[in-house]
Amino acid sequence: MTTDITGPRLAGRREWIGLAVLVVPALLASLELTVTHLALPAIGRELGASSTQMLWIVDGYAFLLAGTLVVMGALGDRIGRRRLLIGGAIGFSVLSLIAAYAPTPEVLVAVRALLGVAGATLMPSVLALTVVLFTEPRQRTQAVGIIIAAVSAGTAIGPLLGGWLLDHFWWGSAFLLPIPLMLVLVVLGPVTLPEHKAPGERSLDLPSAALSIAAVLATVYGLKQLAAAGPELTAFAAIAVGLACGVLFVRRQGRMADPMIDLRLFAGRAFTTATVTLVFGIFVSWGINYAAAQHLQLVAGLDPLTAGLWTAPPALGVIIGSLGATRLGRKVPAGRIIGGGMLLSTVGFVVLGWIAPDTPLPVLVGAMVLISLGLGPMMTLATDIMVGSAPADRAGAASAIASTAPQLGGGLGIAILGSIITVAYRADMHATTGPAGENLTAAVAAAAHLPPAEAETLLDSARSAFTSGFGISALVAAALTAVIASTVLVVLGRR
Structure with a gap:
């Protein structure tokens, strides 16, 4: 059965069951990333991964995901969202199994990149199908809030399950977590979710697909090289190529009758700001x-x-913030909720800016809770504004952008803020030779083979260098959230 959006209608039991199934891939979206974060130290030790390889184990997934989201969103419009979702779930399961037994860092980086492509099939389909199932505005806001809460729940559950697995098994066991979830989706998806695709026979524009992927990957690669190695021709050339591909992509979309990204949506201030x-x-x-x-x-x-237990409170903060925003949004303008929440996050980032090796963990986690409570409403309400401000016949295009935006932002955040930490670490450890001067994981591994006094000296220096970079990246985040909060309060404060 193919479902079309014909107008607002109240959702019934069938739609809520469908939403319960869509929660599964939404849960996976963050579970995969948080588990990988926890596994990185073990991967660094057991596979001998360098700091660059460890960043690419995370970034390879995030960037290929971000780079192919637009393409996968357009493909779903053409072959059907449910079909794309289930096909992607099967591919994700197979690749997760391969990642768990990767023999070298290079293989793991490659498989993680392919996992990003498979992951790009999931969230665009989840949001698009949520919009199809829930067309009544208040129910749609509630449904989007549940999806965002599911993503946050993955942040809470992933470290706990992943931490237990890493304590009892090898590092690769963490990559097996998605497989049971994907099997649930593959079995229940065909009988609980409607099929939905754009009307008419539409072909995928391959030049647009190539330009969109090249724009993201080349730009991000250049930024990473610039942060890691300093000003060099390769970095600037990659950024130039990426920006050129981006300009060509935008110009091509503006000329097409059936674009991958409907640029007309950005004519609305609310949509663009969100x-x-x-x-x-x-x-x-x-x-x-x-x-x-x-x-x-x-x-x-x-x-x-x-470590997983200590990350649970911030994850719960996002869940509380995202679900609470749907209720508060009935009485308070969404812009004020988003802006106020981001100002609260700014306070948390400022606290993290003064982090030190001996900072008590309750202070660190308390700051993370403030950040998550503040960002939770933004995730739900900004997504809802994007989908809700689009005309009914462009809701699918809006949901594709709403899926692409956070994944692209997340990938850039890990790359750029992670690179800031790396640059600060190397600057502080410039007198240290060998791998220990490159990253904290290598320093911890090197200390295990040194006499106790030398090991303690190395670890003190390495941990101080890392927390210095951590603090700088947190202050950069504080400045960004303060600027965004001010903009949102001005543009959306009365919405």
Whole structure:
């Protein structure tokens, strides 16, 4: 059965069952990333991965996901969202199995990149099908809030399950977590979810697909090289190629009758502001979560399971913030809720800006809770504004952009904020030769083979260098959230 959006209608039991199934891939969206963060120290030790390889194990997934989201969103419009969702779930399961037994860092980086392509089939389909199932505005806001809460729940559950697995099994066991969830989707999806695709026979524009992928990957690669190696011709050339591909992509979309991204949507101030807010909100969230996971294990010295327990309160903060926003939004303008929440996050980032190796964990986690409580409403309400401000016949295009924006922002956040930490670490450790001067994981591994006094000296220096970079990245995040909050309050404060 193919479902079309014909007008607002109240959802019944069938639609809510369908939403319950869509929660599964939404849960996976963050579970996959948080588990990988926890597994990185073990991967660094057991596979001998360098700091660059460890960043690409995370970034390869995030960037290929972001780079192919537009393409997968357009493909879903043509072959059917449900078909794309289930096909992607099967591919994700197979690749997760391969990742769990990767023999070298290079293989793991490659498989993670392919996982990003498979992951790009999931969230666009989830949001698009949610919009199809729930067309009544209040129910749609509630449904979107549930999906965002599911993504946040993955952030809470992933470290706990992943930490337990890493405590009892090898690092690859963490990559097996998505497989049971994907099997549930493959079995129940065909009988609980409607099929939905754009009307008429439409072909995928391959030049647009190639330009969109090249624009994201080349630009991000250049930014990473610039942060890691400093000003060099390769970095600037990659950024130039990426920007050129982006310009060509936008110009091509403007001329096409059936574009991958409907640029007309950005004519609305509400849509554009919500999109920018979502991009940079997830940018700071993913970037800081990546750093916090490293801090808990490599600076605080916690085992993976204990580190997972300490990450649970911030994840619950996002759930509370996202679900609470749907109720508060009935009485208070959405812009004020988003802006106020991001100002609260700014306070949390400022606290993290003064982080030190001996900072008590309750202070670190308390700051992370403030950040998550503040960003939770943004995730739900900005997504809802994007979908709700689009005309009915362009809701699918709006949901594709709403899926792309946070993933692109998250990938950039890990790359750029992670690179800031790397640059600061290397600057502080410039007198240290060998791998220990490159990243904290290598320093911890090197210290295990040194006499106790030398090991303690190396670890003190390395942990101080890492937390210095962590603090700088947190202050950058604080500046971003303060600017975004002010913009949202001005543009959307009365919405």
